[in-house]
Amino acid sequence: MIDFSLTEEQQALRDLARDFARDKIAPVAQDYDQTSTHPQDLINGAHNLGLMNLTVPEAYNGGGLGALEDCLVAEEFAAGCAGVATTIMGNSLALTPIVLAGTPEQLEQFVAPFCAAPNLAAFCLTEAGAGSDVASMRTTVRREGDEYVLNGSKRFITNGGTSSLYTVFATLDPSLKHKGICAFIVPGDTPGLSFGKKEDKMGQRASDTREVIFDNLRIPVANRLGQEGEGFLIAMKTLDRARAGVAALALGVGRAAMEAALEYAQQRQQFGQPIAQFQAIQFMLADMAMKVETARLMVWKAAWLTDNGRPNSLESSIAKCYASDIAMEVTTDAVQIFGGYGYIKEYPVEKYMRDAKLMQIYEGTNQIQRLVIARNLLRR
Ligand SMILES: Cc1cc2nc3c(=O)[nH]c(=O)nc-3n(C[C@H](O)[C@H](O)[C@H](O)COP(=O)(O)OP(=O)(O)OC[C@H]3O[C@@H](n4cnc5c(N)ncnc54)[C@H](O)[C@@H]3O)c2cc1C
Known part of the structure; x- marks a missing residue:
């Protein structure tokens, strides 16, 4: 049913x-x-x-x-x-x-x-030299008795520096590639943990993004998630789940841009009538609605698969890729409908457009999503 x-x-x-x-x-x-x-x-x-x-x-x-x-x-x-x-x-x-x-x-x-408290957490996977190619990470971990010692740094970490908990991925040996990666829980007050400067971003500027640095950081063996070498799988399973969430964020931005454009088009008068009377504007609004509605269907399907314990890698990648691509299109069209005012910071839509761009990049770029989608298709 x-x-x-x-x-x-x-x-x-x-x-x-x-x-x-x-x-x-x-x-x-x-x-x-x-x-x-x-x-x-x-x-x-x-x-x-x-x-x-x-x-x-x-x-x-x-x-x-x-x-x-x-x-x-x-x-x-x-x-x-x-x-x-x-x-x-x-x-x-x-x-x-x-x-x-x-x-x-x-x-x-x-x-x-x-x-129990209003805390933030950060997911530390990306490195300066290891973005899409996660398995080439260089942050190392070595075991010393009952402890692990982490050295290296992670780039572009959301909530870096403002979090009380960090999930960190590090390798036992870079030459082992994905087989050497381990996952750890690192409390925010662990000695050896420090942060780079806050990145000055194009959009989503209320969100903190920083480098996270590990300098001989020691954590108990009990902080390891899963077994040694299972970190890559844990990261991929996490991303499969999380992608529907990113898609939902993109959907929210796209919807907000559509609603703003719809309202503006009915108020703004040119040639003696609201611009919403022009078919060119109506078609843009209709396209926006089609895109937002179909993105929501895909977000809900990907989430439903997760909630029902079914494989969701293909659908969550489709949802993330599609919703963020349409968010970029819808927010760009919203700026167009606002005309010159759309380009001015006093009006809301230029921010939507800047914010949407990040969704095509983080948690796996949309090129990587297309790779995941194609691999799933070819495997069938
Ligand atoms: C604001 C912000 C917040 C972030 N938050 C986090 C976070 O909390 N935690 C975290 O771990 N990371 C985070 N990231 C990192 C983000 O996930 C990476 O930036 C992203 O995965 C891309 O990696 P990269 O920037 O190194 O780009 P690269 O991997 O260098 O890619 C550059 C370009 O090449 C393309 N490309 C790369 N490989 C291929 C390929 N095989 N085929 C086709 N095209 C390819 C990419 O699609 C892209 O267009 C964040 C990034 C930003 C900007």
Whole structure:
């Protein structure tokens, strides 16, 4: 049976997130963007409403909900501000390796206290020389008795420097490629952990992005996730899950741009009539609606597969690639519909366009998504 309706609980959750995004996030989105300020008050607010860490089991102070609920909230938050949404939803990405591969003891020790307060977490995979080619990472780990010692650095880490928990991927030996990668939980106050400067970004400027540096950082062996050499698999499984969430963020930005363009087109008068009367504008609006609606279908399908324990690699890559590509198109068209005003920071749509661009890049560029999609097709 196919059913596209949300349960009452899902609708209530979405409405709660929508109200928070409209009343609290959207009004300050331009300020946070221009000043590139860390949105701690919004993180506190989202946490107070129970809108963070939704996919962590309730036993560890999470929401005990599924990927679909996470996507519903991500869409709403991103419609308010993609930078704020990326900051908050970054926790889903960073905590998923622990939810997937952590022992009950690790969840109790690290995740339960983490989720009890408005904390942030960071997922540390990318390096300066290892972006799409994750397996070429150079951050090393060596075992010394009951401890591991980490050395190296990670690039472009969302919530780097503002997090209390880091999930870190490092290699026992770079020549082992993906077989040498291990995953670890690193508390934010561990000696040997430091951060680079905050990146000055094109968009999503409310989200902190920094280099994360490990200088002879020591952690107990008990902080390792899974077995030695399982880190690559843990990272890939995490990304398969998380991609629907990124797609939902892209969907939220695209939807917000469409709604802004729709409203503006009905108000703006040229040649004695609202520009919405011109077929050229109507067709752009119609294309926007088609793209936003079809992206949402794909986001929901990818999340549904995750929630039903089915393979989702193909669908989550399609969702991420498609939703972020259409977000770029829809936000660009929204700027076009606003005309010259669309290019001015006083109006909301130029920010949407800048914010959307990142979604085609992070958590696997859209070229890499197309590789994943093609490989899945050819394997069938
Ligand atoms: C703001 C921001 C936040 C981020 N947050 C995080 C985070 O929290 N954690 C984290 O680990 N990482 C994070 N990243 C890193 C992000 O995931 C990487 O930037 C991304 O995976 C691409 O890696 P790269 O930048 O090294 O590009 P490269 O891998 O160097 O790619 C450059 C270009 O080559 C293309 N390309 C590369 N390989 C292939 C191929 N085989 N076939 C076809 N085309 C190819 C790419 O698609 C791209 O167009 C973030 C990045 C940014 C900008």
